[in-house]
Amino acid sequence: MSEKVLMKGNEAIAEGAILAGCRHFFGYPITPQNEIPEYMSRRMPEVGGVFLQAESEVAGGNMVYGAACAGARVMTTSSSPGISLMQEAISYMAGAELPCVLVNIVRGGPGLGGIQGAQSDYFQATKGGGHGDYRLIVLAPSSVQELMDLTIEAFDLADIYRNPVMILGDAILGQMMEPVVLRERSKINLPPKTWATIGAKGRPKNIISSLRLDPGELEKHNLALQEKYKRITDEQVRYTTYMASDAETLLVAYGTSARVAQAAIDMARERGLKAGLFRPVSLWPFPYDDLKTIALGSRRVLTVEMSHGQMIEDVRLAILGGRPIHFYCRTGGMTPTPREVLNEIERIVEEGI
């Protein structure tokens, strides 16, 4: 399984899920992620799994809830407007502590928006989206290989923490092709799903619900959730850097923006400008401490997004005024070009800010 194959990002997600043992897929078609359900509709019958096209995203999300209750490795995928429709089920699953993998191949918004790539669902993914005090683990791949690897890992993280995990991609990552190495999943010890509702013969019955009418009990539940989120924050912060150690201008970007930023950094270095990249891979938990340390070693920070200033709020929280923070974005399905980002680097360096 070490041969390189050329895959679309969307296909890599789907095959990654199969490799991770996902045998239940529910979804509703929406561009630009349709290659995932298409792939699943072909692959699931081959591996003895279930592919079901739901009548809507609302139904698809709740089918995931049902399969997760029964302890199945389950996934749904959609794009921005479809993910909005799933928020009820997502909040319920977070409340009921159910493991599942959700994929959002983000397109431009708000509303029905467009079908080109964007990053404007950062707030929705990392700050809530649905109601209640809950968190999703949110992973942001930036290559086709990473789309596959992080999807595989997402299933383990979901099981370990009994929590929904979201892969936040975008249309560019979903549509592009890159070589991928299909890796065997490293075996780890996962907690047994003793809570699953798979028939109570010979044991007391399990009940899975997100309803807790007694406020005292609900508060206790919330405190337990917060404790779990604290544990995830301690254990699952992920990021990478590129030429960051001597960078005077530190770019912060994730996903597709990070790829563009990296090209801009190469151009800047050719011109003698010391630029580097900090790329959060886990958007929640956000790498606040590591970003702070690295940013304080630079002179200025430039956040690059395909949204109008969403991740920058976490960048500000990380750096807390320790360095000037600049911003560059394109939105609505437009993508920044490396030259545009380079121009911005040159501008802030020249102005000495």
Add this chain to the structure above:
Amino acid sequence: MQEEIIFAGFGGQGVMLLGRLVTYAGMMEGANVSWMPSYGPEMRGGTANCQVVVSSKKVSSPLVTEPTSLVALNKPSLDKFAPWVRRGGLIVYNSSLIESLPVWDNVRVLAVPANDIANELGDLRIANMVALGAYLAATKVVAGDTVLDALKKVLPERHHGLIPLNRQALACGEAIGAQ
């Protein structure tokens, strides 16, 4: 080495396939590669393009905005993307469908009567491979033989009878590109 190419034409002319073949062949030859399609609510007859990077180093941006080469199979594509081509770059265009050309500074231009040659070979659908042959001979990004190997992987087996025709079309294009 970093080659950044835009393949563009009408939907149905096979520009996506050209991109995939070069990407696949690049991977087979050990290069770092990426392929990015344009997509949208277009239909057959609309414009289509894909952006390919073949590089000796890790590919940073998969989006090509300053191509080193453009392969344009129709006029709207040439009009749109020719101004994007880098100084010292290459434009391969389908001279069967594009008559008059503006003059670009510092860009090498290669005229390939792709449709005419394809018609002579007996199948208009092979015009894309003629243009690809010319592009490969002019840039040597990947070997024509590797592209044929890639074609075997990309093409469903029931179409493998078409490979000799593809080989012929590539060779006709290569003869033009090598000049």
